[in-house]
Structure formats: structure tokens, C-alpha cells
Amino acid sequence: xxxxxxxxxxxxxxxxxxxxxxxxxxxxxxxxxxxxxxxxxxxxxxxxxxxxxxxxxxxxxxxxxxxxxxxxxxxxxxxxxxxxxxxxxxxxxxxxxxxxxxxxxxxxxxxxxxxxxxxxxxxxxxxxxxxxxxxxxxxxxxxxxxxxxxxxxxxxxxxxxxxxxxxxxxxxxxxxxxxxxxxxxxxxxxxxxxxxxxxxxxxxxxxxxxxxxxxxxxxxxxxxxxxxxxxxxxxxxxxxxxxxxxxxxxxxxxxxxxxxxxxxxxxxxxxxxxxxxxxxxxxxxxxxxxxxxxxxxxxxxxxxxxxxxxxxxxxxxxxxxxxxxxxxxxxxxxxxx
Ligand SMILES: *[C@@H]1O[C@H](CO)[C@@H](O)[C@H](O)[C@H]1NC(C)=O
Ligand SMILES: *[C@@H]1O[C@H](CO)[C@@H](O)[C@H](O)[C@H]1NC(C)=O
Ligand SMILES: *[C@@H]1O[C@H](CO)[C@@H](O)[C@H](O)[C@H]1NC(C)=O
Numbered sequence: 001x002x003x004x005x006x007x008x009x010x011x012x013x014x015x016x017x018x019x020x021x022x023x024x025x026x027x028x029x030x031x032x033x034x035x036x037x038x039x040x041x042x043x044x045x046x047x048x049x050x051x052x053x054x055x056x057x058x059x060x061x062x063x064x065x066x067x068x069x070x071x072x073x074x075x076x077x078x079x080x081x082x083x084x085x086x087x088x089x090x091x092x093x094x095x096x097x098x099x100x101x102x103x104x105x106x107x108x109x110x111x112x113x114x115x116x117x118x119x120x121x122x123x124x125x126x127x128x129x130x131x132x133x134x135x136x137x138x139x140x141x142x143x144x145x146x147x148x149x150x151x152x153x154x155x156x157x158x159x160x161x162x163x164x165x166x167x168x169x170x171x172x173x174x175x176x177x178x179x180x181x182x183x184x185x186x187x188x189x190x191x192x193x194x195x196x197x198x199x200x201x202x203x204x205x206x207x208x209x210x211x212x213x214x215x216x217x218x219x220x221x222x223x224x225x226x227x228x229x230x231x232x233x234x235x236x237x238x239x240x241x242x243x244x245x246x247x248x249x250x251x252x253x254x255x256x257x258x259x260x261x262x263x264x265x266x267x268x269x270x271x272x273x274x275x276x277x278x279x280x281x282x283x284x285x286x287x288x289x290x291x292x293x294x295x296x297x298x299x300x301x302x303x304x305x306x307x308x309x310x311x312x313x314x315x316x317x318x319x320x321x322x323x324x325x326x327x328x329x330x331x332x333x334x335x336x337x
Contacts, residue, residue, distance in 0.1 A: 048188070050071075051070075102171065102173045104152050124208065137229045165192050165193075
């Protein structure tokens with residue numbers, strides 16, 4: 001009986017705090033597991049261990065680099081330009097990732113040596129891809145695909161020079177993004193060794209984490225996240241330039257884009273969902289939150305999706321938002337050691 005009771009308690013606790021972490025990565029079909037957050041598992045891995053599945057809430061904190069109290073990892077996985085990666089998220093209690101709104105962003109930085117001892121706090125990260133909504137201004141986000149347990153996908157850029165790199169994969173959950181400090185960052189770092197004959201050893205532009213994001217960026221703080229026709233402006237630098245982009249452009253998932261990319265000041269996909277060049281279309285201005293909430297309900301209804309598998313934070317009625325916010329503010333981060 002004691003055993004059963006503590007089981008119930010344990011699962012109640014994990015349900016209350018579960019958000020997510022990268023549990024496993026496949027690279028061209030080969031699978032690499034990672035440590036459970038906060039576990040004693042120190043077996044060699046390519047995935048840097050984090051403390052728990054809760055989000056980073058402050059983009060100026062050291063945790064924005066690789067996640068909450070991220071540890072170094074001992075291994076590095078071989079990849080080549082064009083390698084296909086699938087990153088599998090877990091809610092922390094065996095359930096899928098729970099949040100449906102927000103972008104998926106992928107960055108890399110050269111470790112200039114072995115990544116196992118590399119501190120990425122001052123690294124020059126370049127963005128390799130970003131994914132918003134496959135349908136452009138309306139409909140679900142790529143992020144929603146993770147609710148079913150499907151992985152996030154990325155491709156190593158075709159032109160990337162050989163070397164040891166940190167891969168910084170990030171989910172940015174925006175369900176609370178209408179308030180400053182509401183956005184939830186879930187960065188995850190892994191270590192890869194790029195092989196092959198790529199020639200681009202210094203992709204630009206680069207940014208640092210912390211440093212790349214401000215809490216008031218329109219892609220981070222925005223009242224219109226759930227509006228129909230909301231044009232999302234990705235935070236961080238534009239996707240870096242490569243002679244041939246390895247798969248993902250500004251916002252799409254898997255198609256190859258073999259043509260040279262134009263300069264970052266000229267959007268290559270003006271009608272695409274991403275608009276990585278950022279033409280100020282975040283529309284962060286007018287405060288009409290009641291109308292916003294009504295619209296978000298209509299949007300949800302139009303999508304006709306089941307909310308069964310989601311936690312309260314992704315329901316978007318005003319009441320549920322209040323509950324979600326309350327819940328979120330109840331969370332006290334464990335002290336770090
Ligand atoms: C990644 O690719 C798989 C297979 O094509 C797909 O099912 C999944 O939805 C993709 N993930 C995202 C986040 O779009
Ligand atoms: C890319 O996005 C466009 C719409 O923006 C869509 O028509 C196309 O099918 C997408 N391609 C892939 C491979 O997802
Ligand atoms: C992208 O920006 C261009 C202007 O630079 C604009 O005409 C277009 O409507 C924008 N599209 C999206 C999806 O934001």
C-alpha cells in the first residue's frame with residue numbers, strides 16, 4: 001500500500017511540472033539517447049544533461065545557452081553536411097511534449113576544439129533553421145507536431161566546414177507570450193563532429209546566448225500570438241548564409257533548397273510563413289486582449305483539434321489562460337547546486 005501511495009504522489013508531482021526535454025536524437029537513422037533531467041545518469045552521451053524539464057524564463061540568464069543548469073557531455077556524434085537529425089522530446093513523465101504554439105529554432109557554434117570541455121556561454125552561434133507555421137499566418141505551428149510524439153527535424157547545412165560543434169536546438173513556447181516574461185524557452189544542446197568537405201568555416205551572422213534575445217522582442221512578447229493572420233517574426237539573428245542550405249530555409253521543414261540564398265536584407269521567401277528578414281510584421285502594438293481571446297477561440301475551433309493530450313496551459317480560453325498563468329507562477333525553481 002505504501003508503494004502504491006508513493007507512486008500516485010510521484011506521478012502527480014511529475015504531471016504538475018512536466019514540460020519537456022530532448023530524450024533521444026537520431027542522426028541519419030542512428031539513435032543517440034540522452035540522460036534524464038536531474039538524474040544520476042552520467043554515462044557518456046552527446047546530449048547535455050539538464051536539471052529538470054521546466055522552461056528557462058529569462059533570456060538573459062546563463063541557462064538560455066543550453067538549458068537549466070546544463071552539464072557538459074562527453075561524446076560527440078559524427079555528422080556530415082546534409083545529415084538529417086530527428087530530435088525526440090519527452091514531457092518528462094513519458095508523455096509527449098505538451099505545448100503547441102511557438103517556433104522551433106536551431107543554432108550551431110564551433111567549439112574550436114573538443115566540445116566535451118567547451119563552455120558555450122561566449123560561443124558565436126549561427127542559426128541554421130527556424131520553423132513557424134507550415135501554413136503561414138494561420139493554422140497550427142510546426143511545434144504542434146510534437147504533441148503526438150513526432151520529432152523535430154533539422155538538417156546539417158550542406159556547406160558547413162568540418163569541426164566540432166554545439167548544436168543548440170530550441171523550442172520557444174508562446175502560450176503565455178502576451179505578458180512580458182511569459183514566453184518559455186526550452187534550449188537543448190548536443191555535441192556533433194561535422195565531417196566532409198564543407199568550406200564555410202565561419203557562417204554569419206552570429207549571436208551569443210545570452211544576448212540574442214530580449215524579453216520584448218516581437219517574437220517573444222506579443223499579444224497576437226493566437227490571432228488569425230498573425231505574422232510571426234522569429235527572434236534572434238536571421239538564418240546564416242550557406243552556398244547551399246542544407247534542407248531548411250527560413251521556415252519550412254524538410255525540402256532541400258539548392259539555390260544560393262540572397263543577402264539577408266532581401267527576403268528569399270516573401271510569401272512564406274517565416275519572413276526571417278523581419279519586416280516589422282510582429283504587430284506587437286494594439287492592446288485588445290478581449291478581442292484577442294475571442295479570436296483565439298475561433299482559431300482553435302477552426303483548427304478542430306482535440307485538446308485531450310494537452311495540459312491546461314495550451315487551452316486558450318481566457319479562463320484557462322488565467323489558470324495556466326497561475327499554475328506557471330506557482331512553480332518555484334529548485335535551487336541550483
Ligand atoms: C518531422 O518529420 C516527421 C516525418 O516527416 C514528421 O512526422 C514530423 O511532423 C516532423 N516534425 C515537425 C516538428 O514538423
Ligand atoms: C513549405 O511551405 C509551403 C507553404 O509556405 C508549402 O506549400 C510547402 O509544401 C512546404 N514544403 C514542405 C516540404 O514542407
Ligand atoms: C514578408 O515581408 C514582405 C515584405 O518584406 C511582405 O510583403 C510579406 O507580406 C511578408 N510575408 C509574411 C508572411 O510575413
